[in-house]
Structure formats: structure tokens, C-alpha cells
Amino acid sequence: MRNLVWRRQVSLVGQRVTLRTPRPGDQAALERLRADPEIDYYMGVDAGGGALLWRQVFLGEHSGSLADLVIAGRDDAPIGLISLWDRSIPHQAAELSIWIGESYRNGGNGTEALRLALRHAFGALNLHKVYLRVLEYNTRAIRTYQKVGFHLEGTLRDEMKVQGRWHNLVYMGILGDEFASADR
Numbered sequence: 001m002r003n004l005v006w007r008r009q010v011s012l013v014g015q016r017v018t019l020r021t022p023r024p025g026d027q028a029a030l031e032r033l034r035a036d037p038e039i040d041y042y043m044g045v046d047a048g049g050g051a052l053l054w055r056q057v058f059l060g061e062h063s064g065s066l067a068d069l070v071i072a073g074r075d076d077a078p079i080g081l082i083s084l085w086d087r088s089i090p091h092q093a094a095e096l097s098i099w100i101g102e103s104y105r106n107g108g109n110g111t112e113a114l115r116l117a118l119r120h121a122f123g124a125l126n127l128h129k130v131y132l133r134v135l136e137y138n139t140r141a142i143r144t145y146q147k148v149g150f151h152l153e154g155t156l157r158d159e160m161k162v163q164g165r166w167h168n169l170v171y172m173g174i175l176g177d178e179f180a181s182a183d184r
């Protein structure tokens, strides 16, 4: 369920990246960037099964997510995607997911994109909590989430099978007032 606030056009400008509403012309670039086995590995999608799953994300009004926000570089071209998912909207909480294309990782883009997304989530979208699940072996993502203020809330044992092995999944969350203090 998406109300008018969630459908509003978004353009959040940072120093490195802009978060903005997707446009039809972004699709090809997003598909190219997302066709990356490293992203599959870190998101726990086994190669072969992933393509269908993620393509359903980027369907505008028919998207499975509440909000898809393109992470765009300085030239406005997509470098990645942040999505918010409707898991517990009656309780003003949403789940966040993020991926960034290979040549744009490790340079601070993820950190800035997450801060912009959280400002939007706790501001315009009036959420109380944003949470996410991350594979325990994805230490770079966990570090990035901690940097912007996410707290570890628990570990789900042997929750996902990736490349034939079971892995723990870490549950992390951040509340609006925690982000307000961390974002000063």
C-alpha cells in the first residue's frame, strides 16, 4: 500500500550522490550495474535465480517495494538503488535494501546515500524505524550501516543458504531519534 507521500517525486542532493525517483530511462543502466555476481553474493541471491527477483523491484507503480530511489552520480546517471519495503507500515517501520555498482563502491557513496535515505525516511515519510537484514559475512555493509547509526539487534542463525552453505543473517535497526543525534 502506497499513499501520496510515498509517490511524491524525490530528489535529495548530497556532495557525491543524489537520491531520486527512478525514470524509465534508468532501467538499462540499472540492469547493467546489477548484473554483477558480487552483488548477488552479498545479497544472498544465488546466481541464476536472482534476475527475476530483482527485476520485479523496478516496475514503478507495480514495484514490490514501497519506494525505489535511484542513487545517481554527479552526471545524474544511476550508480545503484535503495529500496524501502513494506513490512510493518502500520507501525511506521520499513525495511531498507541497497546495492551500488562495482566501480562506484568503496568510495563513500554508500554512506552518503544511506544518510540521504534515512533523512527522507524519518523526515518526509515520517517513519519511526528503519531496519535491514544483512548476511554476517558482508562485513563491509555492516560497517557502513554502523557508520550511519544502525544498531545490531540480533542474529538469525543459519537463515540463508548461499552457494551451498548456510549463513547467519544479522538484523540491524535505527530509530528516528537515534538518527537525528547521529546526523548532527
Ligand SMILES: CC(C)(COP(=O)(O)OP(=O)(O)OC[C@H]1O[C@@H](n2cnc3c(N)ncnc32)[C@H](O)[C@@H]1OP(=O)(O)O)[C@@H](O)C(=O)NCCC(=O)NCCS
Residues within 6 Å of the ligand: 038, 039, 042, 043, 098, 099, 100, 101, 104, 105, 106, 107, 108, 109, 110, 111, 112, 133, 134, 135, 138, 139, 140, 141, 143, 144, 147
Ligand atoms: C554495502 C555497500 C552499499 C556500501 O557502499 P560503499 O560505497 O561501498 O561504502 P562506503 O565506501 O561508503 O563505506 C564502506 C566502509 O566499509 C569499510 N570496508 C570496506 N571493506 C570492508 C570489509 N571487507 N570489512 C569491513 N569494512 C570494510 C570501508 O573502509 C568503509 O568504512 P570507513 O569509511 O570507516 O573506512 C556497497 O559496497 C555494495 O553495494 N555492496 C554490494 C551489495 C551489498 O552488499 N549490498 C548490501 C546488502 S545487505
